[in-house]
Amino acid sequence: xxxxxxxxxxxxxxxxxxxxxxxxxxxxxxxxxxxxxxxxxxxxxxxxxxxxxxxxxxxxxxxxxxxxxxxxxxxxxxxxxxxxxxxxxxxxxxxxxxxxxxxxxxxxxxxxxxxxxxxxxxxxxxxxxxxxxxxxxxxxxxxxxxxxxxxxxxxxxxxxxxxxxxxxxxxxxxxxxxxxxxxxxxxxxxxxxxxxxxxxxxxxxxxxxxxxxxxxxxxxxxxxxxxxxxxxxxxxxxxxxxxxxxxxxxxxxxxxxxxxxxxxxxxxxxxxxxxxxxxxxxxxxxxxxxxxxxxxxxxxxxxxxxxxxxxxxxxxxxxxxxxxxxxxxxxxxxxxxxxxxxxxxxxxxxxxxxxxxxxxxxxxxxxxxxxxxxxxxxxxxxxxxxxxxxxxxxxxxxxxxxxxxxxxxxxxxxxxxxxxxxxxxxxxxxxxxxxx
Ligand code: DLL
Numbered sequence: 001x002x003x004x005x006x007x008x009x010x011x012x013x014x015x016x017x018x019x020x021x022x023x024x025x026x027x028x029x030x031x032x033x034x035x036x037x038x039x040x041x042x043x044x045x046x047x048x049x050x051x052x053x054x055x056x057x058x059x060x061x062x063x064x065x066x067x068x069x070x071x072x073x074x075x076x077x078x079x080x081x082x083x084x085x086x087x088x089x090x091x092x093x094x095x096x097x098x099x100x101x102x103x104x105x106x107x108x109x110x111x112x113x114x115x116x117x118x119x120x121x122x123x124x125x126x127x128x129x130x131x132x133x134x135x136x137x138x139x140x141x142x143x144x145x146x147x148x149x150x151x152x153x154x155x156x157x158x159x160x161x162x163x164x165x166x167x168x169x170x171x172x173x174x175x176x177x178x179x180x181x182x183x184x185x186x187x188x189x190x191x192x193x194x195x196x197x198x199x200x201x202x203x204x205x206x207x208x209x210x211x212x213x214x215x216x217x218x219x220x221x222x223x224x225x226x227x228x229x230x231x232x233x234x235x236x237x238x239x240x241x242x243x244x245x246x247x248x249x250x251x252x253x254x255x256x257x258x259x260x261x262x263x264x265x266x267x268x269x270x271x272x273x274x275x276x277x278x279x280x281x282x283x284x285x286x287x288x289x290x291x292x293x294x295x296x297x298x299x300x301x302x303x304x305x306x307x308x309x310x311x312x313x314x315x316x317x318x319x320x321x322x323x324x325x326x327x328x329x330x331x332x333x334x335x336x337x338x339x340x341x342x343x344x345x346x347x348x349x350x351x352x353x354x355x356x357x358x359x360x361x362x363x364x365x366x367x368x369x370x371x372x373x374x375x376x377x378x379x380x381x382x383x384x385x386x387x388x389x390x391x392x393x394x395x396x397x398x399x400x401x402x403x404x405x406x407x408x409x410x411x412x413x414x415x416x417x418x419x420x421x422x423x424x425x426x427x428x429x430x431x432x433x434x435x436x
Contacts, residue, residue, distance in 0.1 A: 114147020
């Protein structure tokens with residue numbers, strides 16, 4: 001089934017024409033409403049009149065996460081505060097999160113995109129749909145929730161945590177579809193097995209998995225253990241949230257909602273656009289967003305674009321699975337973590353030297369994070385024989401990390417000079433998960 005055949009199966013020529021019109025409008029809109037963009041365009045000697053077709057997109061400036069940070073919290077917002085009805089936040093590179101405001105129309109577009117995805121996954125009004133992405137500032141929970149309501153299925157807002165209760169609900173309510181991170185799906189499968197809930201006691205048939213990279217091997221394992229078909233759903237808060245793209249039954253790349261988000265692939269080193277089929281950094285321009293429209297936003301996700309018709313009948317450009325990042329962002333239990341966030345915390349504590357290491361692992365399908373830091377020599381000398389003081393400091397650091405990272409990290413305080421010094425570029429992360 002296709003939710004919106006007019007848009008999802010539009011001819012390429014019509015799509016490009018629509019994109020061109022929308023691009024002109026959005027450039028005009030930001031030119032008049034976002035001083036940051038007006039200044040950038042003026043510096044480049046560009047006016048909205050210079051943008052008449054989608055091919056003109058290459059003339060426009062890029063936007064980066066640093067631009068969002070420099071304009072924290074609302075500097076890139078185009079709509080007046082009175083028009084904003086929802087605010088989400090995602091991890092920033094340091095202490096401050098990235099803030100994204102949505103107008104009523106934005107929320108409507110988001111729900112429409114979600115409805116397209118869920119319909120492509122085969123979900124419909126007869127389904128009972130558990131949303132096990134986190135509800136809150138993260139876009140996963142509420143984003144998926146609105147889409148499930150839009151297609152008329154019954155939404156179970158399970159959120160994350162309390163997995164045993166969730167497992168019982170899946171069995172007792174006959175839940176048929178689930179949206180969660182792929183690693184949580186595996187954790188759920190394991191929990192169910194421990195509880196003695198077998199595949200023939202549950203009715204799960206569709207999984208909407210995303211928010212973190214996952215492999216074909218993980219897909220096979222989840223499908224086998226939960227007895228469902230798993231589909232990829234991709235998105236990022238800055239652009240919208242879940243449903244920037246989604247897989248169809250053909251599962252040969254994820255269809256991009258191109259009438260709303262225009263994709264490009266660039267070489268992250270030269271910033272030059274790359275042709276279809278070549279791997280590079282994914283860049284999106286929001287074509288219809290009112291709250292915080294972005295021009296050529298550099299996602300830092302690495303993948304390639306696939307053109308040409310798909311077996312499912314949709315005509316939109318597809319993106320391959322994310323192969324990696326062009327920055328050092330980690331995704332731990334579905335939450336984005338930048339090593340620089342840890343640094344920003346470490347720098348606030350005088351007892352600790354500005355040297356740290358993040359050790360990431362996956363234990364029983366759950367990601368773990370340990371932050372190792374070195375004590376300063378003076379503090380180390382003064383507290384060597386007082387374990388209570390060390391304990392106190394660990395707790396203080398763990399609490400500060402939790403509030404900045406939004407996930408719990410184990411803390412290991414180490415003696416001065418014991419965190420390995422690297423010869424060249426410093427290594428701040430040891431990732432022992434096998435995601436490739
Ligand atoms: O993760 C939005 C989302 C929620 C997508 C639920 C899908 C399902 P952020 O927290 O801003 O937003 O993180 C965005 O997560 O740039 C990718 O690096 C990664 N990511 C998201 N979906 C996928 C996916 C949400 N399907 C960042 N495969 C993105 C691989 C993904 N990576």
